[in-house]
Amino acid sequence: MTSDTFILVTTISFLGMISPGPDFILVLKNSLSYNRKMALLTCLGVITAILVHMSYCVAGIAVLITTTPLLYNALRYAGAAYLIWLGIKALIASKPNTTYIGKQQNKPSISAKSAFIQGFLCNLLNPKATLFFLAIFTQVLNAKSSTMDKLIVAIIIGIEAVFWWPFVVFIFQTQSVQWRYFRIQFIIDKLLGIILITLGIKVTLGV
Known part of the structure; x- marks a missing residue:
C-alpha cells in the first residue's frame, strides 16, 4: 500500500466517521442520558459492528476480485457513484440548527446488554454504513492488492473507531465542547x- 493510499483511507474513513449520522446521534444521546459506563458500552457495540463490516469486506472483496471481476467492477463503480452522491449531499447541506447543548437528562438507566445492543444494531443494520465501507474498499483495492493491503485498510478503520467513539463520550460532557x-x-x-x-470522479475516469 502506498503512502498516498494510506493517507486517503485514513482521511476519508475518519471524516466519514465524525460526520454526524445514526451512530453519532445514538452515542451522543446515550452520553447525555445515561452514565459513562452505559455510553461506553454503546460505543463498544458500534465498534463491534464495524469489525463485522471489516471482516466481510476483507473476505468478500477478495473473493469478488478473484472469482467475479465483472461483479467486482460493477460494485466498484456503484461505490464510486455512491461516494459522489454522498459528496454532493454534503456540499449542498445547509448549516444545521440542531444543538445538543443542555443539562444531562434525568432518564432511568438501561442495562449493559441493552446499551451494547443499541450500538451494535444501529451500525450493523445501517445500509449506509455497509455501502460506505464497501465503497472505501472497492476504491482503494484492486486485483493486485494483497491480503495485507486489505487488512491494513480494515485495521486503519478499526483503530479510528476504537479511539473516536469513546472520545465522543468523554468530550460531550461539557457544553463548551458541544458548542x-x-x-x-x-x-x-x-x-x-x-x-x-x-475520489468518485477519479474512479469513474479510471485515473
Missing part, C-alpha cells in the same frame, strides 16, 4: 463532500 464541535460541523461536511466527489 465548538457544532460550529465546525458545517466545515467538516464540506471537506468530506469535496473528498468524496473527487
